[in-house]
Amino acid sequence: MDDQNKNLILATVLSFIVIVVWFLLFPPPERVDDPNAPATGETAQSQADGTAPMTPGADTREGASVPSDAAPASADTEEAPRLGIDTPRLAGSINLRGGRIDDLKLKDYLTSLDADATRVTVLRPEDQRDPFYALYGWIPVSGADAGAMPAEDTVWSVEGTPTLTPETPVTMTWENDAGLIFRRTVGIDTDYMFTVRQTVENTGENPVALRPYSVLRRHGIPSDLKKFFVLHEGLIRMSDGELQEESYGNLEDFDVDGREGVPAERIEVQESGWTGFTDHYWMSTIIPDTAFRSTAKYFPGRSIFQTDAVLPAVEIAPGASASVDTRLFAGAKEWETIKEYQNDHGVTRFLDAIDWGWFFFLTKPIFAVLHWLNSHIGNMGWSIIALTVLLKMVLFPLAYKSYASMAKMRELQPEMEKIKERAGDDRQKLQKEMMELYKKEKVNPASGCLPILLQIPIFFSLYKVIFVTLELRHAPWIGWIHDLSAPDPSSILNLFGLLPIATPDPDSFLAIISLGVLPILLGVSMWLQQKLNPAPTDPTQQMIFAWMPWVFMFMLGTFASGLVLYWITNNVITFMQQYAIMRSHGFKPDVFGNIRKSLTRKKKAEGK
Structure with missing residues (x-):
């Protein structure tokens, strides 16, 4: 699967989430x-x-x-x-x-x-x-x-x-x-x-x-x-x-x-x-x-x-x-x-x-595990974090190949740029040489889509669980989060409570730009995770990917705090997993995801 197809999947996911947000903000007239x-x-x-x-x-x-x-x-x-x-x-x-x-x-x-x-x-x-x-x-x-x-x-x-x-x-x-x-x-x-x-x-x-x-x-x-x-x-x-x-x-x-x-x-x-x-x-x-x-x-x-x-x-x-x-x-x-x-x-x-919805085969067991965790932890917020860790552990064997493939794709980035220069506007030649490179290096570009495909049903199942189950209603986490089934009540418009300005009504359009602490952390975590992924060769695609974390930050800002907390935790764990895999492949990412190749790896790539 090339970058264009990968973007198509991401665009489909993004469109579906836009529909969800639209219905949440503007439900049909009663x-x-x-x-x-x-x-x-x-x-x-x-x-x-x-x-x-x-x-x-x-x-x-x-x-x-x-x-x-x-x-x-x-x-x-x-x-x-x-x-x-x-x-x-x-x-x-x-x-x-x-x-x-x-x-x-x-x-x-x-x-x-x-x-x-x-x-x-x-x-x-x-x-x-x-x-x-x-x-x-x-x-x-x-x-x-x-x-x-x-x-x-x-x-x-x-x-x-x-x-x-x-x-x-x-x-x-x-x-x-x-x-x-x-x-x-x-x-x-x-x-x-x-x-x-x-x-x-x-x-x-x-x-x-x-x-x-x-x-x-x-x-x-x-x-x-x-x-x-x-x-x-x-x-x-x-x-x-x-x-x-x-x-x-x-x-x-x-x-x-x-x-x-x-x-x-x-x-x-x-x-x-x-x-x-x-x-x-x-x-x-x-x-x-x-x-x-x-x-x-x-x-x-x-x-x-x-x-x-x-x-x-x-x-x-x-x-x-x-x-x-x-x-x-x-x-x-x-x-x-x-x-x-x-x-x-x-x-x-x-x-x-x-x-339980269409994904009842996922929502039922997910909630059962969440309920069990909460019975031992005693706090739904920490239970959501623990659930996210368990889900990542279960999915890690499948995700490992994907992360390793993305690391390999980043390693092949210079060679892919050369192929693009040689092919020019000849799309058929570009695709042919790309496929030959993937076959030679034993890389499957489609595996990079696996984490996305795995996250779609889990995300919407957890969204359903948090939205419909009574146990999340009025469930506090820490500090200012008193209800995990409601959006983050803090707002950047009043500097998170430092200014004597009331937050916008949740049903108003201003609620979209009234970002709380959790949505901002979500955007930052998505941006850091994205830095570890191989960048698309097309400048337009690069721009789309660059804006995506901040678009999601605004879109998910009005979602339930529990769901945003899950997404943040998922991003942080994914970043840590990818960071470790990148280092195992000879790359040295810094804390902001900027990547440089180790000296040993660089010499090997140059044939020395």
């Missing part, structure tokens, strides 16, 4: 939506035309659905009592109106590093910003009608303790006029997993058949949606081992069709699975313990996204009762916690809820 719009008098009309959110119902017809009579409670509905939620990691409440789980905060996570930051909120009631909540209920199949079922505005009674803790589950009850007593018992573990047991007792004279269901309902597109092309936010569900991810934009096509309440996307899960909505770092998912019907719906009349799980029908004879358990995960996408739910509690492929 649709303006009011997530706080209260319910209005349009509800009745919406139900008539099939656009209002419906409790999942099913009759005996194949593929048909029956909407419930109850619409979501409007904002002016009288506030019902609440049951408290208090665990080591969660705080919130359960609304007795509808028995919905709609108020949940994470005790371990703050919205930002600011002094006035509040706890992260996962679920919200309808009268707050971005309503998002879980509903449960029963669908009549035979022996009862919809009016005999608890609705979304039904006020439940409390049995026993009024506060949900890991040691004390709470139980809600409601009795209809047809001899059915409904109970809902909610338990929770010490992390983020709820267990909801729905029980029906039949005190009447006739048998009934009912189908239990669970619903996750989100009003409007979340106002904090990031809309980055490397991150999935929206529907996520696992159906018999098959993962499905749909953005909110795609979900808007999951409209109800001509029949009321019939979803456009329905999956019959035969063995196991789960369904829910995921945000950047948080997630809520319904996890049935049996086969179920998984649906995804969008109701354009009120911009409501919904996913639900309808379980098989249960028959309750007179004097008998039946119970069904469903789990609800609502919390942080912590790798260790989710792995435990997958491996120890049977949640199928739950780790895939983390957005």
